[in-house]
Amino acid sequence: MNLIDDLISPQWRGTYTLFKKELFRFWRVAFQTVASPVLTSLLYLLIFSHVLENHVQVYEGVPYKAFLIPGLIMMSLLQNAFANSSSSLVQSKIMGSIVFVLLTPLSYVQFFIAFLAAAIIRGFLVGLSIYLVAIWFVDLSIVHPLWIFMFALLGSALLGTFGIIAGIWSDKFDQMAAFQNFVIMPLTFLSGVFYSIHSLPPFWQTVSKFNPFFYMIDGFRYGFFGQSDISPWLSFVVVLAFLLGLAWLALKMLKSGYKLRA
Amino acid sequence: MTDIKSVPAVKIEKIHKRFGQLHALKGIDLTIEQGEFFGLLGPNGAGKSTLINILAGLLKPTYGKVAIMGHDVLDAYQAARMSLGVVPQELVFDPFFNVREMLRFQAGYFGRGRENDAWVDEVIENLGLTDKAHTNMRKLSGGMKRRALIAQALVHKPPVIVLDEPTAGVDVELRQMLWAFIKKLNNDGHTIILTTHYLEEAEALCERVAMMKQGEIVALDTTANLLSKLPGKNLRLTLGQANLPSTLLPMLKNGENGIFTLALTELNQIEFALSELRKANIHVQDMQLIEADLEDVFMSLVGEQASSQNLQAGTL
Secondary structure, eight states, X not given: OHHHHHHSOHHHHHHHHHHHXXXXXXXXXXXXXXXXXXXXXXXXXXXXXXXXXXXXXXXXXXXXXXXXXXXXXXXXHHHHHHHHHHHHHHHHHHHSTTHHHXXXXXXXXXXXXXXXXXXXXXXXXXXXXXHHHHTTXXXXXXXXXXXXXXXXXXXXXXXXXXXXXXXXXXXXXXXXXXXXXXXXXXHHHTTTSSSOGGGSOHHHHHHHTTOHHHHHHHHHXXXXXXXXXXXXXXXXXXXXXXXXXXXXXXXXXXXXXXXXXX | OXXXXXXXXXXXXXEEEEETTEEEEEEEEEEEOTTXXXXXXXXXXXXXXXXXXXXXXXXXXXXXXXXXXXXXXXTTHHHHHHTEEEEOSSOOOOTTSBHHHHHHHHHHHTTOOGGGHHHXXXXXXXXXXXXXXXXXXXXXXXXXXXXXXXXXXXXXXXXXXXXXXXXXXXXXXXXXXXXXXXXXXXXXTOEEEEEESOHHHHHHHOSEEEEEETTEEEEEEEHHXXXXXXXXXXXXXXXXXXXXXXXXGGGEEEEXXXXXXXXXXXXXXXXXXXXXXXXXXXXXXXXXXXXOOHHHHHHHHHOHHHHHHHOBTTBO
């Protein structure tokens, strides 16, 4: 990273340093932040594919095991992007070390970019690790790699941004855990990770369409199979709209100094 | 264009800060010139930390303006923060990194790259942290963490350094070492603003002090002038088991364990005190005449109530 350090112009060095610090922070505890979610996803794959392989076929010509993998990748990617920004912020607020960043000339936009970029990298790293391990067990095609990349990017950015909001708002770990357990977890599990929404009754299909996680996972899966529950373009628009809305809120909170600068 | 050498290091104009019903700062006006060693004194709740946090951009004032080296802390916050190094009061640290990593990150936030690494190493050496440069922050003792906090405030070479209670809870040896280091920084041209509960510290280090009480500055002068405002001396008498005669009680400043300190306004009161002791047949085991110190000034300005709440063994 020394070469990058030298190439970065002084006005972006602050942003880059905060980004690098956030990367190092999660990499120092990579067993917890990367290896653990990869293992959890592989256990899901092992158990669900073993139980349901011969009972469920969601898309024509796509084994259930293969169908499951993009959903599991996206679920872990989203959860870890959220966990990165939120846990870092809450921890540094509680420990008081956030002051070291607040005392610097970093602007609220630079602060946002650095935390967001680190969240995206962690999400990608976890997602890529699951993919690389999973393709040892399952023959997984890639039909539209650009859609895969686009939804991975938008999804991790959206959850990274949501993590920033949750991290700023939460004053203790308990509140943070409530976000994870009562918002992120249900929305990911009920978004079509393990099933197609066409397998649901009409009422629950309608409910699922209010869940932004559904669009991220459905669009991501389209990149692998060229098949999805709804058009990837519609998913793209919905996810982008949610991202812009949350980014606006996060930037507004940071600009006002909400819960950071009284 | 403003000449950077002519602007004050810190200019505080009519600063008010309210937290709901609490009026924490009530119109503070204060100018600190470049190169000064300035002390900010006051009991808990006087508003010292609130004022420091406004300087540092951690709090927004309800009303008023603050400029660091001519840069407004709100409108030109980036230039203001580049000019300021703050040593927080609490021993906060990032548990993921060692001392050198943490200092390099801190310098990086201020736009400093690898060209600054030599300065970081110099700060590490000057603060006696060389042996601990690769030690995780979590594993440092309290004193070492305090040194690392000071180092963090210096990595971007700020002209103005604020130390919020830098020697709170440190042992005598480290306190002396930190005093010498802070004095050296001042001699090198840095403006130093020190908040402290230790009046002895302010007296030893600060050229000028502001004393705060309930969100207001109640005294602002050079340390020498403040001390000269109280011409009186203190007479410390060691009487063993005996009690002080009632005629001397109006002069009593404090007394415990058989040691009584009398506040004198005139030197001939010494003879009066000794004659009263002789009349009461009390044997004086020891006697010392002590100059008035900042503590006396503080007590006379802030009043008995604040002092008795906060005065503990020579500290406020």
